[in-house]
Structure formats: structure tokens, C-alpha cells
Amino acid sequence: NASGYNENEGFTLFGYKAYAITTNSMVPNLKKGDIVIVDTDAEYGVGDVITFLPKGYNKTVTHRIIEYREQTGTYMKNL
Numbered sequence: 001n002a003s004g005y006n007e008n009e010g011f012t013l014f015g016y017k018a019y020a021i022t023t024n025s026m027v028p029n030l031k032k033g034d035i036v037i038v039d040t041d042a043e044y045g046v047g048d049v050i051t052f053l054p055k056g057y058n059k060t061v062t063h064r065i066i067e068y069r070e071q072t073g074t075y076m077k078n079l
Contacts, residue, residue, distance in 0.1 A: 015039075015040070015041075016037050016038060016039055017040060017051075018035055018037055018038070019035070019036050019051055019060060019062065020033065020034070020035055021033065021034040021035070021036060021062060025063070026049070026062065026063065026064070029049070029064075036049075036051060038051045044065065045065065045068065046066065046067060046068055046075075047065065048064070048065050049062060049063065049065075050062070050063065050064075050065060050075075050077075063077035064077065065077060
């Protein structure tokens with residue numbers, strides 16, 4: 001799943017984007033060198049792994065959503 005992905009990263013094939021994982025922050029589920037395929041039109045929620053472009057960053061991040069804060073409309077990711 002994706003939210004706020006960076007159009008300048010990855011490559012697109014049949015409406016999906018592929019990204020290479022560059023750190024081990026998601027071990028054991030994903031490790032450095034793995035490829036994730038992102039559906040940029042998918043809906044997402046708590047428990048999903050998403051690839052997104054954090055505000056103020058120039059690189060995408062892939063993490064699992066662990067909480068939705070309704071009062072602020074924000075999702076919290078695992079660290």
C-alpha cells in the first residue's frame with residue numbers, strides 16, 4: 001500500500017511501483033535488498049505495511065502502521 005509516494009523514485013509497471021528496501025529497519029519481515037511492490041491506489045489501515053514520503057523528506061519510507069489517531073487524522077508507524 002502507498003501514501004504520499006515519491007513519483008521520482010522506483011519504477012512503474014502496470015500501475016504498480018517497485019522500491020528496493022535500503023535498511024534493515026523492518027527485519028524479519030523485510031530486509032535490506034528486498035523489493036516491495038506498491039499499489040498506489042490501495043486503501044490502508046492499522047497493520048498494513050505502507051511506503052510513503054514523510055513531510056520534509058526526499059526519500060520514501062516503508063513501515064507498518066501500528067495506530068490511527070482519530071483526533072489528528074494521523075497514522076503512527078513502528079520504529
